[in-house]
Amino acid sequence: MTRPLCTIIGFGPGVGAAVARRFVAGGFDVVGLARDPARHAALAGPGITLRAADAADHASLTAAVPPGAEVLVYNAYRASMATPGPSALAPADLAADLAVNVVGALAAAQAVLPGMRAAGRGSILLTGGGLALSPTGWLPAASLAVGKAGLRSLAQTLHAELAPAGIHAGTVTIAGAVAPGTAFDPDRIAEAFWDLHADPAGAFRAEIIFKG
Ligand SMILES: NC(=O)c1ccc[n+]([C@@H]2O[C@H](COP(=O)([O-])OP(=O)(O)OC[C@H]3O[C@@H](n4cnc5c(N)ncnc54)[C@H](OP(=O)(O)O)[C@@H]3O)[C@@H](O)[C@H]2O)c1
Numbered sequence: 294m295t296r297p298l299c300t301i302i303g304f305g306p307g308v309g310a311a312v313a314r315r316f317v318a319g320g321f322d323v324v325g326l327a328r329d330p331a332r333h334a335a336l337a338g339p340g341i342t343l344r345a346a347d348a349a350d351h352a353s354l355t356a357a358v359p360p361g362a363e364v365l366v367y368n369a370y371r372a373s374m375a376t377p378g379p380s381a382l383a384p385a386d387l388a389a390d391l392a393v394n395v396v397g398a399l400a401a402a403q404a405v406l407p408g409m410r411a412a413g414r415g416s417i418l419l420t421g422g423g424l425a426l427s428p429t430g431w432l433p434a435a436s437l438a439v440g441k442a443g444l445r446s447l448a449q450t451l452h453a454e455l456a457p458a459g460i461h462a463g464t465v466t467i468a469g470a471v472a473p474g475t476a477f478d479p480d481r482i483a484e485a486f487w488d489l490h491a492d493p494a495g496a497f498r499a500e501i502i503f504k505g
Pocket residue numbers: 302303304305306307308309310326327328329330332346347348349367368369370371393420421422423467468469470471472
């Protein structure tokens with residue numbers, strides 16, 4: 294029997310690989326997309342294959358997303374730093390960050406939606422950050438805060454639109470710094486993605502705020 298497919302856009306050694314491991318353990322095959330998959334080759338293995346794609350290039354991203362995924366995880370991010378804060382942030386840097394942090398997520402969702410609509414089910418899970426909730430905690434990261442706020446709104450609006458069709462859009466908002474062996478261990482965070490995916494139709498949550 295073929296295993297269901299989980300596509301992770303923005304695959305890397307932290308949250309991306311941990312979510313991949315969790316979905317493989319749950320019976321999925323995983324395709325991970327990153328700009329430089331060779332850099333992450335050691336993280337591939339049984340159930341996990343890697344492909345090249347740049348989430349900033351929405352046409353090529355859409356082409357690289359495999360059809361028929363039951364789960365899409367959008368984990369890519371781009372963070373231009375500006376000191377002391379947004380007054381020093383180049384508008385072009387904010388635009389380039391938003392292309393990955395928000396627009397790529399929309400393009401990816403639209404790439405998988407036809408298959409999910411045909412199947413009458415599917416999960417679109419976006420990786421959020423605590424800056425969406427508290428944007429002033431780290432002013433040099435203002436661009437990422439704007440992006441994560443936008444991503445959270447995208448998750449909530451997709452959720453409201455798609456839940457009646459049996460498709461579960463939502464976000465795991467990671468409210469802390471990811472580090473192995475801490476309360477924000479990637480494997481613990483990955484469990485939140487699995488829990489969100491596992492919500493039954495009719496009881497979909499739009500968000501899990503992961504506080505460690
Ligand atoms: N780390 C934290 O403390 C923290 C805290 C809160 C929230 N988060 C969120 O958690 C998510 C994962 O963070 P992480 O640090 O654990 O990273 P990760 O999952 O280890 O790796 C993310 C991967 O995304 C890929 N990527 C970046 N830009 C991309 C693009 N334009 N197109 C395709 N792939 C791209 C990178 O690989 P390539 O360079 O090969 O493309 C990178 O390996 C992010 O959304 C982040 O905002 C992280």
